[in-house]
Amino acid sequence: MFNQLWADAQLELSRLLAEELPAEPLRPEKDRVVFFQRLATLYVRYVRTLRQLQEAYDLMVHPQKRRLIRRVLDSVVGRVLELKNEMVEKEFSEYHYMDDVLHDLKLSPAELEIPIPRYFLSERSKEVQQRKTMVADLLDLVEVAESPEPLMSPEEAIRLIQLAERARQGRLRAKLNAELRSELLDTTKAPGPADTELAAICIQKVWRGYIARKRTKAEREEEMIFLGMLMDPKHQLPTSAEITAQANEACTRAKQEEYEEAYQKSMEDVTKQLRDMEGHDMSKTMKDQIRQWFIECRNATGVFPDYPDEEDGGSALIFAEKRPQQLMEELAAKEETTNNKPKWKEDKKEKGKDKGKDDKEEAAGLKMMPSAFLSDLQEQHKTFVDFWQTRDESENFSQRHEVELVKEEMRKVMKAEIQMQVDEQMRQELAERKVSVDKDKGAKAKAKAKKKASKSGKKKKKENDLTADRTLESLCQELVEQGLLKQAHHVRLHHYLGDYSYLGTTLRQNDIEPMPSLADVRQVLSLYAVLPLGSQLVHEKAPLIKAMLLAGPSGVGKKMLVHAVCQETGSTMFDLSPLNTAGKYPGKSGVAMMLHLVFKVARLLQPSVIWIDDAEKMFYKKVPKEEKELDPKRLQKDLLKSLKLIKAEDRVLIMGTTKDPLSTDMKSLCKMYSKIILIPRPDYGSRYILWKQLIKKQGGEVTKALDLSSLAKITDGYTPGHMVKAIHSVVTKWRILVQPDRPLTAAEFIPPLAKTDPVFQEEEEALKNWYAKTPLGKKRMKAAAGKEEEEAAGKGKAVKNKKTNKKKKGKQ
CATH class of the missing domain: 1.20.5 (Single alpha-helices involved in coiled-coils or other helix-helix interfaces)
Incomplete structure (x- = not known):
């Protein structure tokens, strides 16, 4: 089944590659709408392919196939991110609405949901668990050492006394009522025959009414189930087929581990065998070929050649199909260009050329940007077609690794290792030949080589390590003690509930900019934060995002999203919020030390997320009087410098959250955060889903008595945080116990909501206007x-x- 799924994904991938890499280059598109439509279609199709590959990789057991699928999967993820980046640049919006594309491809909105590959966590489960345990242990030590038993406040003490007194009075009142009831029963007369008959008729009437209502309700439910309007209760419980499938999945995962161990052992055995049998012959053949090249170059040019540098590939250039004269010319030309032209001038010229080209292209029409992943996808697809597509695996039913393939792979690895050793030896031999044959020229060559070595020996300035003599454990302990290294809450991205925006395209066609739905926000976080942090290859080659800001009203789930990103990727979480860092590491040297500690540990424990809550405080236009003592802006300059030092290989992301972005200096804020995501209050569809799921999560039952549609309609302007508070105050333990007799109603949630202010239209408009700047x-x-x-x-x-x-x- 998974082989077929993989084959289907590769077939779709071949069609996509044929469209993106046609035989003749496509003409630039002048119509921006048509060009965006093409981008959106490619994006949706790549997301579908990503979902198929993720499923195939997750439960396939063949170790060599899984390695190829993993490479394809990473490349498809990277291509999705590139297309997203291009859509943002062409439409000038972080959110896109593709109802027409979904309609053309006959897909549901659920198909647009970005699948998060499970290997982000499954392949690092031990490492992630060790880090969590380490942080938890350090937090426990800090709590035991620093936090004495907290004293109860006077308000809490008064509330406790009130509860006890009210409970005592209630018990006393109940006792008095019971005594009065027993006295009344004793004084009543014995009933007569007429009274007994009336009582029996009354009981019959009530009972028959109850039975009739029950029967009618059951018939109505049966009819609704028959029409497909309600789910059959027996289908709500897991079926035997589902239980079997779950057991099979667990068995498959155990097989994956077993086959992987066998594959690793086979690689070690094969490598040892190849070294013993072929290593010496391989080394000898390489040396003979290189010596032959020396002689041919000497005969052709009159002098011995310069040996290619390691950066250029070493002897791999010699083994390429090129004549000695051609190779010498290439090396000489490269040397001249590096010596004569300063790099910064070249870069400047290239940038000028690129800019000129971009301007001409913009004038002529719109073109797709160059991709860093399409060549990889093409190569990986070719490997699939050449080897796996038509391979007969009838004899490999258990899907274990194939030894011949292991030999081919390890032969390449061993060849590269031997080549490096041979290069070192042959460089020395070439130098000796130059000295013995061409003494004068050899001396010049030696001087030249020394000059080259001195140039290559010049190292770039490294960042000054202020904690070179300290271990990682001691650094982590200090950060935990200072409250800068924290444990992320156990929430996942799918817990951030929200519905798809169904009116986005319609509103944009009428020149109205729609507010994004919570599902759109979840999708953007998956693309900008989760996918790049989860994969090293994707992070290095995809468009780099170093910092992003989540802006929106209080209660929309900004902090929850930060914690969810950490959980989805197994990231280490650091807290550099102005209120959290206030009073810690005073002075300029202290700020430098704090940021050095955080970024050093973040790189060592990558992937990492550096969270800055109340990010607006760091970029105030004018610091309020009450906050001047905290000095919230003290990290601003040093943090910008640290941000510039983050490279593509560092899986470190800065995530800021703000509820009051209007008080910030826009220029300095945008220097820090390259991506600004506006999170709105939930729309009707999202509110309906939130009420339903949150009530169920708290233990409440959603019955017909609870009018969710009306509740979602009248709570326009309330955020998920407001809803959670209202549900916690209404759906208590006592209320859950009496639910069978008194089902929950919408009216019960109105009083707690009335005590809190919603997000008014003026506030939302102010955020929209701020985002427009x-x-x-x-x-x-x-x-x-x-x-x-x-x-x-x-x-x-x-x-x-x-x-x-x-x-x-x-x-x-």
Whole structure:
């Protein structure tokens, strides 16, 4: 089944590659809408392929197939991120609405959900667990050492006394009522025959009514189940087939581990065998070929050649199919260019050329940006077609590794290792030949080689390590003690509930910018944070995002999203919030030490997320009087410097959260955060899902008595945080116990909600206006203004044409 799934994914991938890498280059597209439509279609199709590959990789047991699928999977993830980046640059928005594409491809909105590969955690489960245990142990030590038993506040003590007194009075009142009831029963007279008959009729009437209502309810439910409007209760419990499938999945995962261990052992055995049998012959053959090249170059040019550097591939250049003269010319040309042209000038010229090209392309039309993953995808697809597609595996039913393939793989690895050893020996031999044969020239060559070595020996300036003599454990302990290294809460990204935005495309067609739904926010976080942090290859080659800001009203789930990103990727979490760092590591040297500690440990324990809560405090236009003592802006300059030092190989992401971005200096904020994500209050669909799922999570039952639709409608403006508080105050332990007799109603949730202020329309508009001032928001506004100008110009031309036509007719 998984082989077939893999084959289907590769077939779709071949079609995508044929579209993206055609035989003849595509003409630039002048219509921006048509070009975006093409991008969106490719994006949706790649996401579908990603889902198929993720499923195939997750439960396939063949170790060699899994390695190829993993490479394809990483490349597809990277291509999805590239397309997303290109869509943002062409549409000037972080959120995209693709209802028409889904309709054309006959897909549901669920197909747009970004699948998070399970190997992000499954292949690092031991490492992630060790880190969690280490942080938990350090936190326990800190709590025991520093936190004495907290004293109860006077308010809490008064509340406790009130509860005890009210309970005592209630018990006393109940006792008095019971005594009065027993006295009344004793004084009543014995009932007569007429009273007994009336009582029996009353009981019969009530009972028959109850039975009739029960029967009617059961018939209504049966009819609704028959029509497919309700789920059959027996299907709500896991079926025997589902239980069997879960058991098979667990068995498959155990097989994966077993086969992987056998594969690793086979690699070691095969490597040892190849070294003993082929290593000496391989080394001898390489040396003979290199010596032959020395002689050919000497005969052709009169001098011995320079040996290719390791950076250029060493002797791999010699073994390439090139004549000695051609190879010498290439090396000489490369040397001249590196010696004569300063690098910064070359870069400047190249940038100027690229800029000129981009301007010309923009004038001519829109083209796809160059991809770092398409060549890898093409190569991996070729491997699948050449080897795995038509391979007969009838004899390998258990799907264990194939020894011949292991030999081929290890032969390549061993060849590369031997080549490096041979290169060292042959460089020395070449130097000796130059000295013995061409003494004068050899001396010059030696001086040249020394010069080269001195140039290559120059090392780049490294960042000054302030804690070179300390261990990782001691650094982690210090950060935990200072409250800078924290344990992420156990929440996942799918716990961030929200519905798809069904009106996005319609609103944009009418020139109205829609507010994104919570599902859109979840999708953007998957693309910008989870996928790059989860894979090293993707992070190195995909568009680099160093810092992102989550802005929105209080209670929309910004902090939850930060914790979810950490949990999905197994990231270490650091807290550099202004309130958390206040008073710690005072002075300039202290700030430098704090940031050095955090970023050093973040790189050592990558992937890592550095969280900055209340990010607006760091970029205040004017610091409020009450916060001047905290000095919230003291990290700003040093943090920007540390941000610049993050490279593509460092899986470190800075995530800021803010509920009051209006008080910030926009220029300095945008220097820090390259991506700004606006999180809105939930729409009707998201509110409906939130009420339903959160009530169930708390232990409540959603019955017909609970009008969720009305509840979702009247709670417009309330955030998920407000809803959670209201549910906690209503669905208590006592209320859960009496649910069978008194089902939950929508009216019960209104009083607690009435005590809190919702997000008013004015606040949402203020956030929208603020976002319009961000770099991406400005581009969006300019693009919209440009469209209006084009439309106006088009109308003007049409009017002129009409006038000229009328004049011509008049003359005629």
